[in-house]
Amino acid sequence: MFDSGKFVSVGDTNLFVSEAGNPQGxxxxxLHGGLQSRRDFIPLAQNLAKDYRLIAIDTRGHGRSGLGTASLTYRQLQDDFTLLLTTLGLQKFGIIGHSDGGIVALxxxxxxxxxxxFVIAVGAHWVxxxxxxxxxxxxxxxxxKWRGMFGSQIAVYNTENPKxxxxxxxxxxxxxxxxxDENAYPGASVKNIQCPLLVVHGDDDMLVSRQQAFDLAEQVKGARLLNIxxxxxTLLEDMPERIFPFLQDFMKLVPA
Incomplete structure (x- = not known):
């Protein structure tokens, strides 16, 4: 899953885009987390693939995507994905973003x-x-320290990244x-979000506090909070079968 795909030009680099699942779904x-890749969504995607058309994107510098020359900021990733999604011509789509991917989705x-x-933001800071x-x-x-914790991920990166x-x-x-600064976390701008938002938080998340997740849900009108x-x-990788029913229930509430 997510082994094949295509490159899409976004300014100073090319992003790798892979599809899986139901083409009619x-x-x-x-959108994956920092220093990860599209492959980290495979455990969840195996649950989603029957009913949904899945488009997994490698962030610039990650997976098979080139780093380019621009500074890596959340604003730059926002601009990258805005251009890419426009280029792909997608008219209707939801976003599931984990960690950095969730921040960019916001x-x-x-x-x-x-x-x-809709947006499902998993383990994502808003400030x-x-x-x-x-x-x-x-x-x-x-x-x-990172090599010691995630050596296998780095080995995959070294194998598939072009540079x-x-x-x-x-x-x-x-x-x-x-x-x-303004190129970093979305901050108060999250109040502008109008689409349905599900904030997903793991109660033992060492990076994102329970209060952070609660406050994000409070900022956005109508947002839902799922605290596991x-x-x-890494709850999407660790327990996808447990998370999937909640995500599906949320998505079913959003008119297609």
């Missing part, structure tokens, strides 16, 4: 440059205050995570 765009919906039918514990994690994590340089990508990603007990930041 409702369209869901899958920015996309808030900007209204594209009009998703990152200076005193947020996640900032300390981002400030202290280093390349060797692999994980050290460069790691530095760019950590700088993005620590950003605090005993679930970590």
């Amino acid at each position: 409702r369209v869901i765009v899958l 920015r996309l919906a808030a900007s209204r440059a594209v009009q998703p039918e 990152l205050p200076e005193n947020d514990p996640a900032r300390q994690i981002y400030q202290t994590i280093n390349l060797e 692999p340089d994980f050290g460069k990508l790691f530095k760019a990603a950590t700088q993005m995570w620590l950003g605090c 007990p005993f679930a970590s930041h």
Whole structure:
């Protein structure tokens, strides 16, 4: 799943786009987390594939997509996906975004440059205050620690990326995570989101607090909050069968 696909030009680079699932089904765009790839959605996608047309995109620098020359910021990723989705000519689609992908999904919906039918934001910050514990994690994590935790993911990246340089990508990603200007987290702009929003949070998420998830749901009119007990930041990979029924119930409430 998600092994084949095509490259779409977005300014200074090319993004890899892969499809799976039911070609006649409702369209869901899958946006992965930082330093991951489209492949991390496979466990969930196996549950979605029967009924939905799935479009998984490698963020610039990740998976098979080139890093390009632009700075890696959430604003840049928003612009990338806006152009890509427009180029693909998608008229109706929902978005499931995990972590960085969820942050970008929030920015996309808030900007209204594209009009998703719904957004499911999983383990995603909408703001990152200076005193947020996640900032300390981002400030202290280093390349060797990351290699120790996610060596197998890096090996796949080195195999499939056209110009692999994980050290460069790691530095760019950590700088993005620590950003605090208008190019970073969506902040108060999430109030502009008009499409249905489901905020999904793992109660044992070491990066995103329960309060952060609750506050995001409170910012957006009509938003729903799904807090999963005993679930970590990687809940979509760890327990897709448990999460899938809730996502399906939410999507069924959104008119097709």
